[in-house]
Amino acid sequence: MAQSGASANHASSKSAGSTKVEAAATPARSAPQKAMDKLGLVRDIDLALHLPLRYEDETRLTLLRDARDGQTVQVEGIVSENRIEARGRRQLIVRLDDGTGEVLLRFLNFYGSQQKSWAPGVRLRARGELRHGFWGREMVHPTVRIVSDNTPLAASLTPVYPTSAGLPQAYLRKAVASGLSRAPLEELIPPELLPGRWPRLRDALHFLHHPSPEVAVEALEDHSHPAWQRLKFEELLAQQVSQMQARAERAHLKAPVLKAVPQGLQERLLAVLPFQLTAAQQKVCEEIAQDLQRPQPMHRLLQGDVGSGKTVVAALAAAVAMDAGWQCALMAPTEILAEQHFRKLVGWLEPLGIKVAWLTGSLKAKAKRAQLEAVASGEAQLVVGTHAVIQDQVEFAKLGLALIDEQHRFGVAQRLQLRRKLESSELEPHLLMMSATPIPRTLAMTYLADLEVSTIDELPPGRTPIVTKVFADTRRPDVVERIRDEVAKGSQVYWVCPLIDETEDSDQAADELAGRASNRRPPLDLSNVTQTHQELSEALAGFGVGLLHGRLPAAEKADVMARFASGELSVLVATTVIEVGVDVPNASLMVIEHAERFGLSQLHQLRGRVGRGAVASVCVLLYASPLSDSGKQRLKAMAETTDGFEIARRDLEIRGPGEFMGSRQSGAALLRFADLNEDQGLVARARQVAEIMLRDHPDAAQRHVARWLGQKSEFLKA
Ligand code: ADP
Numbered sequence: 058m059a060q061s062g063a064s065a066n067h068a069s070s071k072s073a074g075s076t077k078v079e080a081a082a083t084p085a086r087s088a089p090q091k092a093m094d095k096l097g098l099v100r101d102i103d104l105a106l107h108l109p110l111r112y113e114d115e116t117r118l119t120l121l122r123d124a125r126d127g128q129t130v131q132v133e134g135i136v137s138e139n140r141i142e143a144r145g146r147r148q149l150i151v152r153l154d155d156g157t158g159e160v161l162l163r164f165l166n167f168y169g170s171q172q173k174s175w176a177p178g179v180r181l182r183a184r185g186e187l188r189h190g191f192w193g194r195e196m197v198h199p200t201v202r203i204v205s206d207n208t209p210l211a212a213s214l215t216p217v218y219p220t221s222a223g224l225p226q227a228y229l230r231k232a233v234a235s236g237l238s239r240a241p242l243e244e245l246i247p248p249e250l251l252p253g254r255w256p257r258l259r260d261a262l263h264f265l266h267h268p269s270p271e272v273a274v275e276a277l278e279d280h281s282h283p284a285w286q287r288l289k290f291e292e293l294l295a296q297q298v299s300q301m302q303a304r305a306e307r308a309h310l311k312a313p314v315l316k317a318v319p320q321g322l323q324e325r326l327l328a329v330l331p332f333q334l335t336a337a338q339q340k341v342c343e344e345i346a347q348d349l350q351r352p353q354p355m356h357r358l359l360q361g362d363v364g365s366g367k368t369v370v371a372a373l374a375a376a377v378a379m380d381a382g383w384q385c386a387l388m389a390p391t392e393i394l395a396e397q398h399f400r401k402l403v404g405w406l407e408p409l410g411i412k413v414a415w416l417t418g419s420l421k422a423k424a425k426r427a428q429l430e431a432v433a434s435g436e437a438q439l440v441v442g443t444h445a446v447i448q449d450q451v452e453f454a455k456l457g458l459a460l461i462d463e464q465h466r467f468g469v470a471q472r473l474q475l476r477r478k479l480e481s482s483e484l485e486p487h488l489l490m491m492s493a494t495p496i497p498r499t500l501a502m503t504y505l506a507d508l509e510v511s512t513i514d515e516l517p518p519g520r521t522p523i524v525t526k527v528f529a530d531t532r533r534p535d536v537v538e539r540i541r542d543e544v545a546k547g548s549q550v551y552w553v554c555p556l557i558d559e560t561e562d563s564d565q566a567a568d569e570l571a572g573r574a575s576n577r578r579p580p581l582d583l584s585n586v587t588q589t590h591q592e593l594s595e596a597l598a599g600f601g602v603g604l605l606h607g608r609l610p611a612a613e614k615a616d617v618m619a620r621f622a623s624g625e626l627s628v629l630v631a632t633t634v635i636e637v638g639v640d641v642p643n644a645s646l647m648v649i650e651h652a653e654r655f656g657l658s659q660l661h662q663l664r665g666r667v668g669r670g671a672v673a674s675v676c677v678l679l680y681a682s683p684l685s686d687s688g689k690q691r692l693k694a695m696a697e698t699t700d701g702f703e704i705a706r707r708d709l710e711i712r713g714p715g716e717f718m719g720s721r722q723s724g725a726a727l728l729r730f731a732d733l734n735e736d737q738g739l740v741a742r743a744r745q746v747a748e749i750m751l752r753d754h755p756d757a758a759q760r761h762v763a764r765w766l767g768q769k770s771e772f773l774k775a
């Protein structure tokens with residue numbers, strides 16, 4: 058077996074790993090290989106660019122006499138005793154003596170062969186955290202190897218790589234070390250475009266995988282070291298080049314020219330709307346109209362705060378496309394939201410002679426077939442639904458415009474699928490994405506070089522501002538009293554409960570595609586929401602109290618929503634399934650229980666469900682003590698402002714940029730090393746260098762993208 062890399066001959070305590078390494082020589086994909094495929098570690102270069110999360114120092118030994126409890130140290134000594142403890146949990150206990158002290162090594166999972174080989178008299182090197190245990194000083198599951206009295210210490214720090222289940226660290230280290238030794242790492246960026254203090258790529262990589270023990274670990278771990286700067290720059294450059302290429306490619310694509318006609322559908326729709334467009338809506342409609350008239354596909358993000366009226370803007374754009382004889386698709390991230398859009402659009406458009414089809418995953422086979430036929434024949438001019446709208450069986454007769462609501466909620470996989478769908482037609486459709494989560498300016502301008510942005514920056518008139526009150530949950534009985542008064546007056550109330558976990562599957566798929574190890578999701582805990590529902594049903598006898606959460610069957614969800622929308626239910630106890638898009642103007646009171654558990658932007662989205670009618674609305678945030686500092690800041694921000702952009706700014710302040718740019722932000726998660734906010738200087742430089750390289754060194758630019766993004770380059774365009 059090849060013995061490359063600092064830890065190649067390093068037997069870890071999980072010896073299952075090393076057995077599998079030997080098996081790797083056979084052609085069948087072993088479990089660790091499959092895990093590596095999943096992480097996107099396929100080519101040598103992928104392995105070389107898989108950088109350590111942190112390091113372990115195996116370059117020195119600590120005497121047990123000098124080591125303190127709580128310290129992670131490497132010690133070396135002779136085994137003095139070795140036994141299996143059967144009382145309590147079965148475990149292997151190895152007593153190690155280094156001449157200055159003793160330590161017990163405890164293994165809860167072990168092989169019989171380990172007990173045999175770690176026999177008394179054998180010299181062991183063990184690395185782990187020292188602590189004081191029941192039987193004395195101990196290390197639980199240390200990394201252990203058998204050594205002789207002259208086995209050299211590691212020459213460099215030992216890398217610890219991001220990994221996933223089924224991929225042991227020891228296996229991965231070996232794979233990375235050999236990938237690194239084989240990967241072609243010639244310089245592709247002309248040196249005059251890089252600062253002189255940055256190392257060459259090859260040197261930077263070798264250094265980051267195996268740094269010498271003298272280096273300041275902080276500079277490695279906070280990524281400020283010049284080697285890290287070089288790597289982050291490389292990554293950003295790949296991203297910029299691919300964005301610029303995507304933009305250039307788009308300029309060559311052909312899309313239908315869509316122009317509003319006099320007395321056409323758009324005008325007729327405007328005439329039947331029960332309101333006037335705001336100036337901001339008119340402005341963005343104009344921007345969209347300009348795009349639609351061009352023979353290249355539109356690629357535009359429409360952002361506007363919760364309740365700013367994005368749906369009608371989308372409908373007006375759809376009207377233009379349909380008038381020109383093209384189909385439109387509107388896709389929403391949840392069934393509840395899609396259903397609302399469907400109802401609203403049917404209400405507006407069917408009287409004008411438009412047939413609207415409905416597609417979701419929960420449709421019965423027969424109904425689905427009918428809808429699919431209507432779409433394929435072109436009989437349905439508009440299709441509304443969840444991501445079922447872009448599935449393979451869906452054939453559009455003539456798709457001219459795709460509208461994606463709350464686009465940041467869709468996973469990368471779905472954005473990619475949409476892209477394929479769009480590309481499959483001869484003329485590429487126009488694309489309008491909508492989001493209530495504002496993209497920070499810097500991000501919109503630099504990172505998303507391939508996206509136009511329109512912003513609705515005012516709310517429709519006549520909205521009464523929402524008053525937000527923050528109470529300790531000891532005030533809950535008063536709040537229930539208040540609800541009784543409200544519903545007696547005919548108002549409607551949302552009561553929102555947190556749920557341990559209610560993310561949709563799309564996120565997990567996105568995680569996997571983005572090469573992140575997806576965490577196993579904890580089981581859903583519905584006790585909170587069902588209990589509250591029970592309690593409110595009793596306290597408000599005589600009034601309808603509904604229950605809504607993500608695990609209800611689609612038909613039941615739709616039914617509950619319809620009964621709340623019609624006013625039959627006075628109170629809706631719900632989880633965050635109502636976070637996006639739910640629109641019941643008569644609802645004027647919202648209570649959010651355990652508000653401290655929600656993120657700021659989520660609270661803002663939720664609160665946006667009220668304040669949609671003419672009545673003054675109230676949002677009550679109930680919290681359980683004690684509040685964390687950031688919890689306090691979030692609730693304070695909620696009480697102080699209702700402006701979505703201000704909320705986004707505060708969110709950034711409270712959480713820090715890294716988290717804000719989290720997985721849901723427009724594919725930003727595809728950046729592994731660079732941070733768009735922290736590394737703004739690098740972003741700007743990458744943008745300049747990308748332009749120069751595309752102009753003067755197009756081949757090198759292309760190879761750079763292939764090196765960095767490989768199969769992932771597709772995702773960046775999604
Ligand atoms: P969002 O931008 O959050 O998607 P919606 O499109 O759901 O907002 O609109 C929120 C509510 O405001 C809807 O009931 C919609 O019909 C209404 N609305 C939209 N535009 C206007 C307007 N110009 N004047 C009055 N009400 C409007």
Ligand code: MG
Nearest residue numbers: 367368462638
């Ligand atoms: Mg909306």
